[in-house]
Amino acid sequence: MHHFNYLDGQLHCENVPLDTIADAVGTPCYVYSSATLVRHARVLAEAFQGQDCLIAYSVKANGNLAVLSTLAREGCGADVVSGGELQRALRAGIPAGRIVFSGVGKTAPEMQLALETGIHQFNVESAGELRLLSGVAERLGKTAPIALRVNPDVAAGGHPNISTGKKGDKFGIPWSEAEDLYAEAARLPGIAVVGVDVHIGSQIGDLVPMRAAFEKIVGLAQRLRTAGHKITRIDVGGGLGIPYKAGDAPAPPSAYAGMIAEVMDGLGVQVILEPGRVIAGNAGVLLATALFEKPAPDRTFLILDAGMNDLMRPALYDAHHDILPLREPSESTPNKRYDVVGPICESTDKFAVGRDLPEIASGDRVAFMSAGAYGAVLSSAYNARPLVPEVLVSGETFAVVRRRPTFDEMVELEKVPDWLTQTE
Ligand code: LLP
DSSP: OOOOEEEETTEEEEEEHHHHHHHHHSSSSEEEEHHHHHHHHHHHHHHHSSSSSEEEEEEGGOOOHHHHHHHHTTTTTTEEEEEEHHHHHHHHTTGGEEEEESSSOOHHHHHHHHHTTTTTTEEEEEEHHHHHHHHHHHTTTTOOOEEEEEEEOOOOOOOGGGGSSSSSSOOOOOOGGHHHHHHHHHHOOTEEEEEOOOBBBBBBHHHHHHHHHHHHHHHHHHHHTTTOOOOOOOEEEOOOOOSTTTTTOOOHHHHHHHHHHHHOOOOOOEOEEEEOOOHGGGGEEEEEEEEEEEEEEEEEEESSSOTTOOOOOHHHOOOOOOESSBBBOOOOOOOEEEEOOOOOSTTOOOOEEEEEOOOOOOTOOOESSSSSSSSSOOOOOOOGGGOOOOOEEEETTTEEEEEOHHHHHHHHHHHOHHHHHOOO
């Protein structure tokens, strides 16, 4: 469910025509719907009602401060993977006690910041990290609450580039080593074991691999308790998929919550969720303008002003995003087959190959749907293109929540050394 619909022949975000935003901000630009973000957060919270549950929104999906503030007001916590994401979450008003810190490569300064702010939990991914964290905590006179992220060796479908729970992935502690590392954790002075963590991948529509992974984790938690560890939390990670096109039918949050309730039944743990895409994915679109139609012998290219630097997902994962014209096509608008591409000097700068769309003329605007997660956060200034701006809509109003940088701002951190500027 989202709030992007045609109304009076124009694609709207909530009650604002997207053309109005494009006129004001220019394209390319991202547009997010507050009502959709709030709805997704509430649907999840309602699905988990009655379970002891912390919804730690995965900041990596969309870390814009306005998006985070919207979710903070809904009571969401945060799953962060860097000191920068931690500071974003705190800046947006998410309490430290609702923040978990994941990721395979935490540095000592990042650990220190997280310990000083008093986060809920560190999800530790290696023996080296565990030992470093213990040392940092001891030096600060603190104890770090930890879960080990274990790799359950379960394949999770989805695209191989976003699967993380198989043997051979860089993520998590190998299944066979987990119990020994828990034993070591219990002996380390700066560490307090509180739980077990798992995350098997992203855009998973089928609950079967998730259930398999969670059942393994529950078994492990029980063995750890028998060994004397106080396991009071299970972090099940994120990964729930969303529909990207007609016919996609990923498991809904209600079924996901029901499965987790069954698997965790009687265990008496806090369940931590790290949802990213399921909250932000369908809450955002990327607007672009058609620059040229370029006929080739065997195809027609539609060249847009948005490129792979603005939306990386098609180039990185062959991801599909529906493309809708902002002006609703009429019954008589013919369809045309396009390769939809951007202006970047890379062959992978392709959004869609052989896509049938209502005929699009130069100057027409389109929206890439379902671009709210892993869209703007993955963007770059490649080809010296300004980072794409972001807009948040709420009802009839909209605000620019990250503006497009000026050229001077784009180069302000660069400096030409004196030896190149001095004349003989
Ligand atoms: N927790 C951990 C430890 C993660 O690694 C991730 C995502 C999440 C939670 C959130 O997963 P979600 O609920 O959003 O599926 N850039 C890719 C997706 C990368 C996912 C990385 N980790 C894409 O655009 O499809």
